[in-house]
Amino acid sequence: MMGNATDMRIVTWNINSLRLRLPLLARLGEDLRPDIICLQETKVPDDLFPADAIRELGYTHTLYRGMKAYNGVAILSRVALTSLDDTPDWCGRGDCRHIAASFYLDGEAVELHNFYIPAGGDIPDPEANPKFAHKLAFVDEATAWFAGRTNRRTILVGDLNIAPLEQDVWSHKQLLTVVSHTPPETTRLLAWQENGFVDAMRHFVPADEKLYTWWSYRNRDWKASNRGRRLDHVWITADLTDHLAGMTVLRDARDWPTTSDHVPVAVDFRD
DNA sequence: ATGGTTGATTGTCAA
Secondary structure (H helix, E strand, O other): OOOOOOOEEEEEOOOOOOOOOHHHHHHHHHHHHOOOEEEEOOOOOOOOOOOHHHHOOOOEEEEEEEEOOOOOOOEEEOOEEEEEEOOOOOOHOOOOOOOEEEEOOOOOEEEEEEEEEOOOOOOOOOOOOHHHHHHHHHHHHHHHHHHHHOOOOOEEEOOOOOOOOHHOOOOOOOOOOOOOHHHHHHHHHHHHHHHEEOOOOOOOOOOOOOOOEEEOOOOOOHHHHEEEEOEEEEEEEHHHHHEEEEEEEEEEHHHHOOOEEEEEEEEOOOO
C-alpha cells in the first residue's frame, strides 16, 4: 500500500455476516491492502470462525468473539496482536460487541478497540424501548471506562450506530427523531469522543461536508436517493494525530454483489 | 404515517 514498512492501514467494516461475505473480504484485501481489519456483525460463533480461509488471505493474526446469529466482532491482522482481555462485559449481557488488542506502531504499543454498539431499535424512548435504553447505557458505560485511561495511545473503531454531526446524515432535520441521530445519542457520543479522542475521519473531511458510511437496504437505489448516515467511526488519541496520513471511505463497496449495508473505512498512519 | 430489504434461521427477530 504505502512505501514505508512502518506505515499502517487500518480498516473498519460492518460486514453483516462474515461467512456469507468471505469473497468480499478477499476483494477488500485486494482493493485496500489493509494491515488490520476490524469487523463487526460477523454473526459467527467462535467454533465456526473461518480461520483457515482468513489465514489464506494473509491475515496471520486473528482475534474474534462471536455468537450465534447476532453481533460478533473480529480483528484480522498481518502484524502481531496482543489480546487485551481486561475489558468489561458491557451492560452485563455477555454480548460479543467489543474486542481489543495492542500492536506496535512505529515501535510503540497502541491499543486498538473494535466496537459494535447496539442499534437501539426503532423507538427513541428509553422508557418505551429497552433496546434504546441498552444503547444509551452502553455508551454511558464505555464513556466512563475510557475516561479512566486517557493516557494510553489508542485507536477506537467500529460501527457505533450513531451519526453525531449534522452532515453525518442526509437530513439533519428529518433524522432528529430517528434512532441513530437523536439528541440523547449524539450528545452522548460526542461527550465520549471529546473525552480523549480525535475524530480521524473528520480530520480529513470538514464537518460541513456530507460524509456517510451506511446506506439502507430498504432503498430501491441507494446511490440515487443517497440517504446515507455516518455510523462507522475511527477515533484516535491526540498523540496519534501527527501520524495520520489518509482516510478512505470505500463507497464503491456498496455496489459489490450481495454486499453489506455498511462500507469499509480505512485510516492510514505513518511514523 | 408507512413501507421498504437483508441475514440467520425456518417463524421470527434484529437491523
